[in-house]
Amino acid sequence: MMKRIAVIGLGTMGPGMAQRLAQGGLVVTAFDTDGAQIEKAKAMLPLITGVLDRLGITPKPGGALHFTTSLADAVKDADLVIENVPEKIEIKADVYRALEGLIASKTLVVSDTSGIPISKLQEHLSHPERFCGMHWSNPPHIIPMIEVISGAKTAPETAKAIVTLIEELGLLPVVVNKDVPGFVENRILYALLREAVDLVEEGVIAPEALDTCVSWGIGYKLSVIGPMALLDVAGLDIYHSVAGFLNQELSTRGDIAPFVTKRVAEKRLGLKTGGGVYAYTPERIKELGAERARKLVAVRRALEEKDRT
Numbered sequence: 001m002m003k004r005i006a007v008i009g010l011g012t013m014g015p016g017m018a019q020r021l022a023q024g025g026l027v028v029t030a031f032d033t034d035g036a037q038i039e040k041a042k043a044m045l046p047l048i049t050g051v052l053d054r055l056g057i058t059p060k061p062g063g064a065l066h067f068t069t070s071l072a073d074a075v076k077d078a079d080l081v082i083e084n085v086p087e088k089i090e091i092k093a094d095v096y097r098a099l100e101g102l103i104a105s106k107t108l109v110v111s112d113t114s115g116i117p118i119s120k121l122q123e124h125l126s127h128p129e130r131f132c133g134m135h136w137s138n139p140p141h142i143i144p145m146i147e148v149i150s151g152a153k154t155a156p157e158t159a160k161a162i163v164t165l166i167e168e169l170g171l172l173p174v175v176v177n178k179d180v181p182g183f184v185e186n187r188i189l190y191a192l193l194r195e196a197v198d199l200v201e202e203g204v205i206a207p208e209a210l211d212t213c214v215s216w217g218i219g220y221k222l223s224v225i226g227p228m229a230l231l232d233v234a235g236l237d238i239y240h241s242v243a244g245f246l247n248q249e250l251s252t253r254g255d256i257a258p259f260v261t262k263r264v265a266e267k268r269l270g271l272k273t274g275g276g277v278y279a280y281t282p283e284r285i286k287e288l289g290a291e292r293a294r295k296l297v298a299v300r301r302a303l304e305e306k307d308r309t
């Protein structure tokens with residue numbers, strides 16, 4: 001049974017992840033090279049704990065969340081280190097190198113990488129057998145599904161220990177069988193986002209209308225009926241007919257749409273810069289955060305509802 005977990009990197013994912021682990025009874029120490037990110041994480045905790053409370057996730061005894069500006073302090077006596085730094089191999093590799101000599105060879109290390117192949121990351125660890133992917137989704141304190149991905153050198157017991165941890169937290173582990181870039185969730189998401197951006201860029205539909213179409217159409221349906229089950233609901237014959245012509249029409253671009261590259265070049269990144277696809281005031285960002293958390297909680301409660309029969 002794991003007891004002490006270090007979270008390396010706060011940013012977008014770290015605060016919710018760290019608090020969710022702490023409320024699962026773990027002693028968590030979070031580290032970030034940027035002190036401002038530590039202060040930001042602390043300021044986020046009341047909102048995060050309020051959402052966890054509404055999800056019915058009551059803090060288990062023995063759990064705690066500490067923050068530190070020392071990597072050594074963060075990983076001291078850790079059973080598990082969760083690397084959660086930016087999606088750049090070189091930054092992640094620097095963290096793995098810094099861990100050498102600070103953690104015991106039995107300590108497990110995972111990455112929250114969105115899709116860098118685990119086998120690639122394993123090249124930068126002296127104990128690759130004790131490393132695997134543990135891919136959370138944003139917001140990590142609300143989305144219960146976590147992908148577990150083994151690299152070529154991951155020991156089976158390492159992945160099993162992470163699956164067990166996720167289950168003990170009452171969350172949903174999904175074991176991905178092959179270490180492919182993007183794993184599963186992000187391959188599906190990025191195929192969808194590529195098509196969505198192309199449709200907006202080509203003037204087929206406005207961003208707001210696309211969001212309504214997807215959120216109140218397939219997004220709503222897929223939250224209850226998964227894609228593979230949906231094939232049976234629609235009928236594989238229907239899929240066969242429609243895919244027969246539509247698969248040749250879908251976006252297959254290998255580059256990134258100018259709709260995105262233009263905005264990134266102009267530092268219009270979204271919520272983090274006050275504008276991207278849409279424009280936001282600081283007040284609207286706060287409103288959206290609370291509103292979306294409330295709705296995600298309500299949807300999750302409905303989805304967790306056991307069959308009435």
Ligand SMILES: NC(=O)C1=CN([C@@H]2O[C@H](COP(=O)(O)OP(=O)(O)OC[C@H]3O[C@@H](n4cnc5c(N)ncnc54)[C@H](O)[C@@H]3O)[C@@H](O)[C@H]2O)C=CC1
Binds near residue numbers: 010086091115135
């Ligand atoms: N943002 C998202 O929706 C999701 C991101 N991820 C993945 O999780 C990881 C983190 O993503 P975000 O939280 O979005 O990144 P972020 O860029 O928001 O935060 C990264 C944090 O790491 C800190 N940091 C940078 N170098 C560090 C170091 N050497 N040691 C300690 N801290 C360091 C930064 O100060 C920053 O606070 C990435 O691999 C990302 O692909 C996974 C799921 C969802």
Ligand SMILES: Cc1ncc(C(=O)O)c(C(=O)O)c1O
Binds near residue numbers: 113137138
């Ligand atoms: C746009 C985007 N990219 C990556 C991820 C991820 O899971 O890594 C997410 C997410 O929702 O978590 C995302 O929205």
